[in-house]
Amino acid sequence: MPDISLVEVNKSFGGSAIKAVSDLSLTIGDGEFMCLLGPSGCGKTTTLRMIAGLENLTSGAISVGDMTVDSIEEGLFVPPEKRGMGLVFQSYALWPHLTVERNTDFGLRLRGIPKQEREERVLHVMQKMGIEQYRDRYPSQLSGGQQQRVALARMLAINPEVLLLDEPLSNLDARLRLEMRAELKRIHSEFGTTVIFVTHDQWEAMTLATSIAVMHEGALQQVGSPDDIYARPANRFVAEFVGSPPINIVEFGSHIQSQLSDLVRDLLAKSGQPRDQAGSIGLRPEKIQLCLSPGQVPDGQFGGSAILVSVLPTGGSWILELDIGGTTLFTTANQPPEFNVGSEIWFYSDWSELHVFDADGNHFPSDNHVAAPAIGNGSDTQKPQRALS
Amino acid sequence: MADRQGASIAGTGSSWLRWRYKLTINWQNPTSLIGVLMTLLFLYLIAVPIISLLHDSVEVQFGDARRTGAEIGAWTSYYFDRVLLSPISRKIFWEPLVNTLSVASGAISISLTIGGLMAWLVSRSDMFGRRWFATALIVPYMLPSWTFALAWRTLFKNREIGGQPGWFESMGFSPPDWLAYGQLPITIILALHYTPFVILLFGNALKRFDSQLEDSARILGAGPGVVARQIILPLMLPSLVSAAVLIFAKCLGEFGVSYVLGLPVNYDVLAISLYRSIASRQAGAAAVLAGAIMLIGILSLLIDARLMREARKFVTVGGKGSMNRASRLGVLRLPATAFAAIIFITGVGLPIIVLLLSTIMRIPGDFSLSNFTLDYWIGRNLEFVGLRSGILLTPELWHAVWNTIFIVGIASIFSGVMGLLVGYVVARSPIRAVAMFLRQVTFFPYLVPGIAFAAAYLSLFSVPRGPIPALYGTSIILILALAADHMPFASRAGISAMMQLGKNPEDAAQIAGAGWLRRMTSVVIPIQKGAFVAGILLPFISGIRGLSLFVILAVPATDVMTTYSLRLLDYDYTQAANAVVVIISAIAYFGTLAAQKLTRTNLAEGLGG
Numbered sequence: 002m003p004d005i006s007l008v009e010v011n012k013s014f015g016g017s018a019i020k021a022v023s024d025l026s027l028t029i030g031d032g033e034f035m036c037l038l039g040p041s042g043c044g045k046t047t048t049l050r051m052i053a054g055l056e057n058l059t060s061g062a063i064s065v066g067d068m069t070v071d072s073i074e075e076g077l078f079v080p081p082e083k084r085g086m087g088l089v090f091q092s093y094a095l096w097p098h099l100t101v102e103r104n105t106d107f108g109l110r111l112r113g114i115p116k117q118e119r120e121e122r123v124l125h126v127m128q129k130m131g132i133e134q135y136r137d138r139y140p141s142q143l144s145g146g147q148q149q150r151v152a153l154a155r156m157l158a159i160n161p162e163v164l165l166l167d168e169p170l171s172n173l174d175a176r177l178r179l180e181m182r183a184e185l186k187r188i189h190s191e192f193g194t195t196v197i198f199v200t201h202d203q204w205e206a207m208t209l210a211t212s213i214a215v216m217h218e219g220a221l222q223q224v225g226s227p228d229d230i231y232a233r234p235a236n237r238f239v240a241e242f243v244g245s246p247p248i249n250i251v252e253f254g255s256h257i258q259s260q261l262s263d264l265v266r267d268l269l270a271k272s273g274q275p276r277d278q279a280g281s282i283g284l285r286p287e288k289i290q291l292c293l294s295p296g297q298v299p300d301g302q303f304g305g306s307a308i309l310v311s312v313l314p315t316g317g318s319w320i321l322e323l324d325i326g327g328t329t330l331f332t333t334a335n336q337p338p339e340f341n342v343g344s345e346i347w348f349y350s351d352w353s354e355l356h357v358f359d360a361d362g363n364h365f366p367s368d369n370h371v372a373a374p375a376i377g378n379g380s381d382t383q384k385p386q387r388a389l390s
Numbered sequence: 391m392a393d394r395q396g397a398s399i400a401g402t403g404s405s406w407l408r409w410r411y412k413l414t415i416n417w418q419n420p421t422s423l424i425g426v427l428m429t430l431l432f433l434y435l436i437a438v439p440i441i442s443l444l445h446d447s448v449e450v451q452f453g454d455a456r457r458t459g460a461e462i463g464a465w466t467s468y469y470f471d472r473v474l475l476s477p478i479s480r481k482i483f484w485e486p487l488v489n490t491l492s493v494a495s496g497a498i499s500i501s502l503t504i505g506g507l508m509a510w511l512v513s514r515s516d517m518f519g520r521r522w523f524a525t526a527l528i529v530p531y532m533l534p535s536w537t538f539a540l541a542w543r544t545l546f547k548n549r550e551i552g553g554q555p556g557w558f559e560s561m562g563f564s565p566p567d568w569l570a571y572g573q574l575p576i577t578i579i580l581a582l583h584y585t586p587f588v589i590l591l592f593g594n595a596l597k598r599f600d601s602q603l604e605d606s607a608r609i610l611g612a613g614p615g616v617v618a619r620q621i622i623l624p625l626m627l628p629s630l631v632s633a634a635v636l637i638f639a640k641c642l643g644e645f646g647v648s649y650v651l652g653l654p655v656n657y658d659v660l661a662i663s664l665y666r667s668i669a670s671r672q673a674g675a676a677a678v679l680a681g682a683i684m685l686i687g688i689l690s691l692l693i694d695a696r697l698m699r700e701a702r703k704f705v706t707v708g709g710k711g712s713m714n715r716a717s718r719l720g721v722l723r724l725p726a727t728a729f730a731a732i733i734f735i736t737g738v739g740l741p742i743i744v745l746l747l748s749t750i751m752r753i754p755g756d757f758s759l760s761n762f763t764l765d766y767w768i769g770r771n772l773e774f775v776g777l778r779s780g781i782l783l784t785p786e787l788w789h790a791v792w793n794t795i796f797i798v799g800i801a802s803i804f805s806g807v808m809g810l811l812v813g814y815v816v817a818r819s820p821i822r823a824v825a826m827f828l829r830q831v832t833f834f835p836y837l838v839p840g841i842a843f844a845a846a847y848l849s850l851f852s853v854p855r856g857p858i859p860a861l862y863g864t865s866i867i868l869i870l871a872l873a874a875d876h877m878p879f880a881s882r883a884g885i886s887a888m889m890q891l892g893k894n895p896e897d898a899a900q901i902a903g904a905g906w907l908r909r910m911t912s913v914v915i916p917i918q919k920g921a922f923v924a925g926i927l928l929p930f931i932s933g934i935r936g937l938s939l940f941v942i943l944a945v946p947a948t949d950v951m952t953t954y955s956l957r958l959l960d961y962d963y964t965q966a967a968n969a970v971v972v973i974i975s976a977i978a979y980f981g982t983l984a985a986q987k988l989t990r991t992n993l994a995e996g997l998g999g
Contacts, residue, residue, distance in 0.1 A: 015822060055897050057415060076407030080418045081900045088901040094894030098916045107912075108902035159902065 003066025005029045005052060005163065005195070010061035012047055012219075021047045023219045025061070034189050034196045036210035038203060040242065044219040045199045049165050052197065053088050054081035065163075087156030087194075088165040091172065093148050095140035101151050102127070102136040108159040123158055130154040146177040153184075157192065164188075166198045170205060182208060203243045207231070215239050237362035240283050246320055248283045248356070249330045280360035288354040289332035291321070291340065292347045304349025309340050323348060419906055425815040425824040428808070432831045435874045440684070440838070443846035447677035454674060469674035473682075482675065483682070486663040493577050493648075493659060494641035498634045500581035504733060505588025506630065511726055513593045515717050518727040524593075527730070529738045531586035532982045533975045534935035534952065536646030538579045540971050541741035543650055544748045544964065546570040551654045553962035557744075557755030572657040579647050582737045584637045591636075595629035628697050635694040639687050643839025645938040646952075650959065661841045661938065668845060668942055680845035688837045742975065749781075749969040766965035774963055781969045790954035790970075797865050797950060798933035801872035805880040806926035808832075808873070810918060813884025818893070829885065836878035844942035847871040863945045871939055876929040887921035927985040935978045 005028070012022040022044040029035045037045035050056040052063060054071065062072035070079040095104055105127060109119045127133040130150040140148055149169060156164060166185070170178045186209060189196050200206055206213050207227045215222040215230060215238075223235035234240035240248050298304045307323040307330070319338055323330045325348070332348070340346050359365040416422050450458045450466045458468040473483045511517045512524045530538070546565040547556030558565050568574055599622070607617045645661040652662060660683050667676035719726050748754060752761050765772060768780040781787050812828050819825045835843055847870070851861040861867035891914070899913045915922070937952040944953045955970035 053897075053901060055900070073408050073411045074404065076410035076414075078411055078414045078418075080905075081897075082903045082905055085903075086901065088898070090894045090898060092892070092894055094892075094898040096895050096898070096913055096917065098919070107899070107904075111903040111908070155898075155902070 004031060005063070005065050005197075007048070007052070008062045008064070010048070010051065010063065011059045012044070012051060012056060013059050020044075020059075020219045022051070025216075025219075025221050027214055027221060027224065029195060029197060032193055032195055034186075034198065034209060034211045036206035036213045037197065037199045037216060038206040038213050038242070039201065039216035039222075041201055042218075043216040045201075045216050046167055048216070049088075049167055049197060049199045052163075053086055053165055054079060054084050055088075085159070085161060086163040086165055087159060087161035089149075089152045089156055089167065089169045091168040093140075093152040093169075093172075095148055095151055095155070097140055100137050100139055101132060101143070104140070104151055105136075105154050105158050107155065112159065122160075126154045126158045129157070145173055146181070149173060149177075149181060153188070157188070160192075162195060164192075164194045164196045166196065168200055169198075170200075171202070178205075185209060204245065207243075215242060217242075234283075234356065234364060236364055237281060237283065237358040240356055240358075240364075244285060246286050246331050246333065248285050249289075250281050250283050251328055251330075252281045280362065281358045283356035283358065284330070284350060284354060286320070286331045286333045289323075289330065289348050289350050291332065291334070291338070292349065293340070295347055298347060298349040302349045302351055304347055306345055307348050309338070309342055309344055309346055311342060312338055421815060421818045422821055422824070424811060425819045425821060425828065428811060428815055429824055429827055429831075431808075432828065432874075432877070435870060436831050436834055436877070439843075439846035439850040439874075440834075442850040443677050443842075444681055445677075446673055446849045447681055449674070451672075451674045453671070466674075469678045473675050473678040481658075482663055482667070483660075483679065486658045486660045487682075489573070489652075489657060490642060490659040490661075493573060493580060494638050496573075496577035497580035497584060497641055498637050500577070501585040501588050501637060502630060502634060504581070505585040505633070506592055508585065508730060508733060509589045509593035509596055511730060512589065513596045515719050515726065517719060517723060517730065523730050523734065526734050526738065527589055528586040529979065530583050531590075532931075532979050533738075533742075534646065534937065534971070534978065535579065535583040535644065536650050536937065537745065537971050537975050538582055538741045539575070539647040539650035540959070540968055541744045541748075542575050542579060543570075544744050544754065544968065546575070554754055554964050560753060560755035567655055571651050571655040575651045576647050576657070576659075579651070580641055580644060583647075584640065585733075585737065587637060587640075588630075588633045591633040592626070592629050595626055599625065631697050632694050635690050635697070639690050639694075639837075639839070642683055642687050642690075643841045643938055645841055645941060646956075649941075649956065661839070664841055664845060665941065668848065673849065676845055677849060680842040683842040684838050687839050687842070691837050742972075745968045745972050745975075749965050749972060751965075754964070766969060774961075774966075777958070777961075777963050777966055781966045784966075786949070786954065787951075787970065790949045790951045793865065793948055794934055794950040794952075797868045797948070798872065798930055798936075801869045801876065802926045802930040802933060804869065805873040805876035805929055806922060808877065809880025809882075809884035809925045810887070810915075810922055811884070812877075812881040813886070813888035814914070816881075816885045817888035817891075829881070832877040832881035834878075835875050839938070840875055840936065841938040841942060843875055844871060844939045847874075848942055862943070863947065865948050868940065868943050868948060868950075871943055872933055872936070875939060876933070879929060880925050883921055883925045887918050891917060923988065924985065927981070927988070931978055931981040931985060934981070935974055 007027045010025040013020045069077045106123045132150045214224045307325045310322040310324050313320040319334045450460045450464045458466050548570045648659045664679040770779045816825045854860045899909045940953045955967045958967035
């Protein structure tokens, strides 16, 4: 399958000025497992439906390889039934009046595949999905997980080169969802299909995708591998959307007084960045370490005193809420914390873990990380203590 | 944006490409085209007749040139003047209006009282056999309303009109006029007929009412009286008012009952007055009357729509934890059951038995065995001049049966198909205006009482217009009028079915490679089979017992069963007329049951029709 590329795609509904998708350019390579990730209403499903041909573009173009499938400028539109893609709907959209088998062979019949071959292929795909024993049942007689398998089988039967999935796991319970995730990964490697997967669940995107496209308010925020997205967010939105518990964000500006922001301000001043442009800093919870006394803070790290406000066990790990001079920070621990709630403790983290965002939310400086500053190593470990005392 | 501008600057080539793009899309999905065609069709079938009718009311009609002192076709206020202001207006409009209002308000208060009580007993109490009553008490609504009128007339008829005597008369008691005809019997019969309506509407609201709302009030210290006054009544009020308004709108177009029981004492309601105007060929006055009926109908239903919107604010009270708990009647359990049984007997049992017996008795009210005969059903060489053999052996009956099935059947199929298509277009059309317009125009006949709608059809189709010949006297006018009259129900059923279906199954088929026609035939229509059958069957059954449309638009050649029975009644062939009504009732009743079984739909949903 050639690459699928979207070029400056715009979509607004019913002539309204609000763009469901704006200036989206994205290329999905052959064999990729691409996740469109974003909160509800970010335009990810619309994007998927445009790729499928179920929605028309307002402007821009979509092409598959060197063939344009949708472009007003070129006057070309290939209808969905001619694109040869597979799409699994969030609601599965199984045809209630057809049995599992008839649902599965619908596409093959349309293609005029001879009976024998059709039966073989249907049986094969039903076996693969583990639904051959339900072949004569109607969708209403199946459980959610079974319906989901039928929906997949129905699309896989026509051997699509691109498989589009619109939040197919959101209606399943937690255990089934885990199983189906593994299943999807297996299908992807086994069939070699290009998969485009829409989800609002960052966990799902992280575990499944080879690359993730994060969308927000119709606009593409960042494309990259799951690791990239997590470790090197392009902006504050991406940083906040990905990760659980979410990244700690501390605003700073002239009106917000916080020991942490003072700390970063100093830091920025020393690194020569224009401080007035900075808007906020982020620090992932798991990157924060705790200790009992300032002496235990390792060299080259920054930190300060904090009050432990509460401990939330999540079974196997713990979320700790800290109060640092009026700012709340969350951190996670893999061991039961040895501190008492209400006691004063010390937190620290590596400089390189700090994400600094400018006033518009873009990551700053542009090389994604605060360069481990001279202050950390150079002067002394008292630097942070001074800053926070 | 820059690209777009660039493209438009590039000129004709680019705009041709844009045009081609639109064409490709619309060719692949003809929803827009169908939408436009349907819009035109319903403009013609619903909007144009009504406009034509309204136009008739201000235009000098054929034969009125001398009276109005103007040319035919000239503008005139003569008809408004005549109907609303002239000395004769009392007889034509004001008295019928007062009669209509008093009959309607009487019927509303009786049916609200009895129906409200019954609804509560059936849905919220531990009355004996409440399940059975829940269905049994609805039966009067399935039967034509003038069935009861005929039964009443069979019982109470006095010497005021000729022909065979009533049962009481022949048993030696002569019922006074006020008991035999006019306001009292009409009010009682309409009340009986519309009580089920209250039971359905109010009962549904009661069933949805969450017992936890009551419980919360109780826990906060409210006694039963306070709970009833401050919690239940305010929440139930919209459904009660709504039932009242709907009954009023239906009474407005009520023809059959008043025809049977009002005519002997000249107790006219608006529908009868309209019928008289049409029968005496006063098209202009008829148009004003029909317009007035329409206006009152529209106003009352707008009030209802307003109230329902208010009521919808409360809808959220239901929810998951909703509980419906039966109240214990205690000592009153038996009396309550007896009361429900009495309502059932007077509302259903008695009229049907009277009608049935009347068709097998030579002399009404004589219960000696020798007086019973099956001659009126299957006998030959009867004494009636115009009806020599029993009703089942009369060719006119079978002609009427065939006409009924043919006319009502075609109209129902037509409206069923159109309803589904309207639903499809409304749910899918990319042009919002088309969807909005179709939704509203197909609902419009609901606001217009059937008899006024028939008058509108008469106004448009009684003369040739353009390429369309005069349709009056043909079955086509009946089919079209009936189909249009069914559209509110058909389109609402279609729209809700399509909305419920959603777009996904069709999208999935498209992804799998199916073109539009294929999607319709192998996905949309098979899935909607149930809704489709219901959309044809329910209108069919209500069409069979319908009278007001036919009485205006049918001629002897296009007699249907209802108009045929009225004709028999006019000739005073009581037994035969009653027999035909019994047949209609049986078809309506068993048909409704069968349709409900077959389509698993509820009569309550079909109420709008």
